[in-house]
Amino acid sequence: MSVALTVEQRALGESLRRFAARHAPIADTRKAFDALAAGDLPIWWEELVVNGFHAIHLPESCGGQGGDLLDAACVLEAAGKVCLPGPLLATITAGAVGLLADATPARDGLLGELVGGAPATVVLPQHAKLIARRVDDGWLVDGVAELISGACSARLALVCAEGSGGAAIWLAVDLARPEVTVAPIAGTDLLTDLGSITLTGYRVTAAEVLTGIDAGRAEWLAVGLAAAVSAGIATWCVEAATEHLRTREQFGKPIGTFQALQHRAAMLLVNSELASAATWDAARAAVDTAEQHQLAAATAALMAITPCPDAVLDTLTMFGAIGFTWEHDLHLYWRRATSVAASIGAAPGWARRLGELTTAQQRDFHVDLGGADAEFRADIAAVLDAANALRNDGPGRQGDYPHFETGPQRTAIALAGLVAPHWPSPWGIDATPLQQLIIAEEFANRPDLIRPSLGIAEWILPSLLRAASEELQQRLIPPTQCGELAWCQLFSEPGAGSDLASLTTRAVKVDGGWRVNGHKIWTSCAQRADYGALLARTDPAAPRHRGIGYFIVDMSWEGIEVQPIVQVTGDADFNEVFLTDVFVPDEMLLGEPTAGWQLAVATMAEERSAISGYVEQDRALALRRIAAAPGRQRDDAMRALGELDAYSNAIKALGVRETIRLLDGQGNGAASSIAKVAMNVLLRRTFQATLATAGRLGMAAESDPAVVEPYLLSPAELIGGGTNEIQLNVIAQMILGLPRK
Structure with a gap:
């Protein structure tokens, strides 16, 4: 980018x-x-x-x-x-x-x-x-x-x-x-x-x-422009390192096949993308209020300028000794990055300033749509006003959260096609990116109106839209949108994990359907699910990314056993699922028997996109409480908070840029994979900073603010949707084009 x-x-x-x-x-x-x-x-x-x-x-x-x-x-x-x-x-x-x-x-x-x-x-x-x-x-x-x-x-x-x-x-x-x-x-x-x-x-x-x-504005302009130079240097680093890894050979093969170097190159790209997004936001913020301009400039200082020397140094080490020579151009970029970083002053000062700012307000990433598509907006407003007059009266099948509740309000929103408005009719309204933003704004304009969530089904139902029969769609999609059906995803296995192509669950063709045997693990919500999306190997002789079928199974069928997995918190949000001679009718197979991998990839892309959107949830609440209270930890908490909010702001800016790209008619970029990795980094940094700053509060299982409990729950997000290492492989090989082994 x-x-x-x-x-x-x-x-x-x-x-x-x-x-x-x-x-x-x-x-x-x-x-x-x-x-x-x-x-x-x-x-x-x-x-x-x-x-x-x-x-x-x-x-x-x-x-x-x-x-x-x-x-x-x-x-x-x-x-x-x-x-x-x-x-x-x-x-x-x-x-x-x-x-x-x-x-x-x-x-x-x-x-x-x-x-x-x-x-x-x-x-x-x-x-x-x-x-x-x-x-x-x-x-x-x-x-x-x-x-x-x-x-x-x-x-x-x-x-x-x-x-x-x-x-x-x-x-x-x-x-x-x-x-x-x-x-x-x-x-x-x-x-x-x-x-x-x-x-x-x-x-x-x-x-x-x-x-x-205004001296403040002058400084923030200078920082935003300096960040642009740093962003350019970071981009050069990605391109130079990638080219070197593709062409340099050791031990008889390109060093770009070494996973450690692939991961370093992928992280270089992630950090470069965040630097570009933060720089872009700082430049556009020049016309915003002074507070918003300062927020954006401080983010650019911490995300584009101060990390740049280390990015060049990391690139140099990937080049090895050849990069540490006067003849190589690397030192020119390294020197410039170092000088630009020094020119804006000490990084901890910027972090402290941003932390102080974000205790009072956050960066506004609202996209101004003006009066675009006013007739469509009026229609949506009328539907939501009518829904707002109704109330839900039933619990949700996927958990005790307002966005899962069932009843007249949710049903009205579902029948209007607004649960997933980007889906085709009759399940959605074929909403364009612009119209999706309008719908989001209209929901936001009615804070008492709960926008329904599909939960895990949000990742799975697109595969039904692509490959299921009309009869199966009619049977499963409407009640799911109304919140009456819950779903789970039967992908991971004990011996496969994130490497789904290594799955061993077998589906053998029998008269009228398939006989399935296997063992799935880490299945969220399986204990509540009515249906599940199941991957099973249909042709063991085919290459590992072929010979896989994508099935829909009724979790009440004979032969399906769900056993809870107790986590370190003592709760059981995940499950093992055992499938013993489970008969799956032919109509529950989506697409061709050996073409399930493509559907699975699409499902995982939906999941990663949803997970990267978790940045909207503030994980630094405990740190904010500490920063807002007098005490010896306040200064450390303020600085840590600034560093975390800079990272969070950059991820949000990345998302806004992707939205604007889509509004401009450009195709999907790599933002979801980039954001998934960045979100993992943000979560790790958030909990590390919170524990380090909270000190003795970390000794108590329960505290106010909550410190340990969110930390112990963090693996669910860090691992969900694929481990960071798998995502880095995807970025290195599919985006940067580094060679596979």
């Missing part, structure tokens, strides 16, 4: 990459390290200005390209990916911060010079100690700004000085004036100069001051 989401944004990034290939190949950049460090502009800077890459986000009224911050992020992402040298990041950031100012001649003058190609940099107030003393009709500014990226190459520096009473005085400093001294500093990043800026009696008139710039 790229930060770019639309066709136009992808084309913009590709244009920058083509520009770099023509004008700034890395071999030429290597010859210019000394010149770059001294502040010499790359010889192609004027050509870059002609193409407008540096001013893509500036308004046409001042000569810019009329784009927005997302367009600028796409340019910087591409620049990070191709190791483009020079002060592009600093210059684009100066333009973005300058745009925050009130529309005055001073602002117009700054933007005009930037559009004309003047390289620039930004000095945020926390990165310098500049004092402005009032004189006559203006100020005299003195002070030093250390470690400023792009200081030596810049003609202008947009700086913030402290006036009387702590007032912020923003001004565009002409670095060529005699009151300014710029001194180069040997920088970590070999592709961009680093220096200090000293002002000694720098005079600025009142008319030259830029008013209206």
Whole structure:
């Protein structure tokens, strides 16, 4: 995934990459390290200005390209990916911060010079100690700004000085004036100069001051744009590592066949996708409220910028010693990632800030649909208003939860096709992605109206839609949607686990049906289920992914025995199911006798998608309670909470991006597999942080807030839908294309 989401944004990034290939190949950049460090502009800077890459986000009224911050992020992402040298990041950031100012001649003058190609940099107030003393009709500014990226190459520096009473005085400093001294500093990043800026009696008139710039907004813009460069570096790491693993051979085979390296490459992709999603969200948040912008920027800092050096280091270790050489390009990306991460300040500070923010509010990932499909919305509103006047009066077959309850309200929603609106008629209403969002909004607008859930049946019934007879669909789907039937999934076996293709349960053809014998395990809700989806081997001589049948079984049939599995909590939410000479009629076989694997894969995809959606459930409630209470643990809890909420926000941003892609008519991406792995990581981190912070509360089986009980229940989610290792195999082989053994 790229930060770019639309066709136009992808084309913009590709244009920058083509520009770099023509004008700034890395071999030429290597010859210019000394010149770059001294502040010499790359010889192609004027050509870059002609193409407008540096001013893509500036308004046409001042000569810019009329784009927005997302367009600028796409340019910087591409620049990070191709190791483009020079002060592009600093210059684009100066333009973005300058745009925050009130529309005055001073602002117009700054933007005009930037559009004309003047390289620039930004000095945020926390990165310098500049004092402005009032004189006559203006100020005299003195002070030093250390470690400023792009200081030596810049003609202008947009700086913030402290006036009387702590007032912020923003001004565009002409670095060529005699009151300014710029001194180069040997920088970590070999592709961009680093220096200090000293002002000694720098005079600025009142008319030259830029008013209206909020220092917080300026910082968050700078972070969002820096995150774009880091996201580009992370993407390069994924592509470089994948290509190396495909082609490098050891012990007579590609090292990409080694599972450990496959898993590391897959995690590199997962982290890269989260970085891109967080960066995208930070860029689009620039037009949101200040609180929302800060939430998104802090998430990008923690998910895209601060992890990037380690991502490059992990890539280097996959290359081995060859990556630890001056000749290899890896160190250029590593140095830049390290420098960008350092530029935003200490990571724990960002985590603490985000934790403090999220104790009061959360990032709003609502997709604004405007007045789209107003007639459809009105129809849905009328149906839900009518349903809201009804009440459910029966228990649910799948558990004691409101969304499983049965009765007139649920039946009305089911008959209207709104239990699974994306399904075809008559089971759904063929709702488009846009219409599904409208339906979700209308349910949300009625908080007293419980949206029904299909539970496990949500994963299974799509297979009935694909392959069951009309008679079987009519018999099973309506009562399931009304909550009158419960389901279970008879896939895993003691000797197979997540490797479903190794199953040994046998289905032998007999007159009128199949005779099934086998043993299933880890079956959720089997003790309550009316029906189950069963995988059984129908042809033991066929390849392991063939010769499998997908059956629907009535759990009350003779020969089916359910035995509970008691978990570490003492509860029994899972079961073993023994099948002894169970007769399954032919009409209960879905599809061809040996084509069940494809249906099973579809079922598992539905399950993984549902599990990745668990991010909407807050697992850090105990940690929030600790962070909200005074005490020695509060600071640690706040920082841990920020780290967890950053990860959660990135997963949510990934989901919103996928939704927008679907609304745009693009096909399904890899988001469900990525999110499933990311969700597992989030759960592990959440419980680890909660236990570490709660301290002695972890000694009690029951506590307020609950600490141990949710932790002991966590394996159900960590293992459900396939272990993390299986998901990493899928990502490595099916998405990255690494070779199988």
